[in-house]
Amino acid sequence: MDRPADRSKLFLPFAALTGFEELVRAKTGEQPRRHTRSDEENETLSRQMLSLRRGMRVCVTYWENGAYHTRRGVVRQADLALRELILTDKNIPFDAIDALDAG
Numbered sequence: 001m002d003r004p005a006d007r008s009k010l011f012l013p014f015a016a017l018t019g020f021e022e023l024v025r026a027k028t029g030e031q032p033r034r035h036t037r038s039d040e041e042n043e044t045l046s047r048q049m050l051s052l053r054r055g056m057r058v059c060v061t062y063w064e065n066g067a068y069h070t071r072r073g074v075v076r077q078a079d080l081a082l083r084e085l086i087l088t089d090k091n092i093p094f095d096a097i098d099a100l101d102a103g
Helices: 006-011 020-028 041-051
Strands: 057-064 067-079 084-087 091-093 097-102
Touching: 006 041, 057 084, 057 091
Parallel strands: none
Antiparallel strands: 057 067, 057 097, 067 084, 084 091
């Protein structure tokens, strides 16, 4: 027979209330934490950044003001001197970018 502790583990990955954790954080004042990228993730992101060209459509996930944001836009420039990705309506510092999807 299963022990109660073993049965309770079945429900750990279950998230019936989408967004519930974010709501609790907002109510308690707990700030979300920024994801720390692995070396492999950093390398992948660097390759993606180097492949950017003017006019490409991208979806960028970035960290700003203590939270993640996602923005879709068209690349105007990837400014290496300023270390910014410049979209038509937003400048995003390279260091703030967490994920990038071209297409």
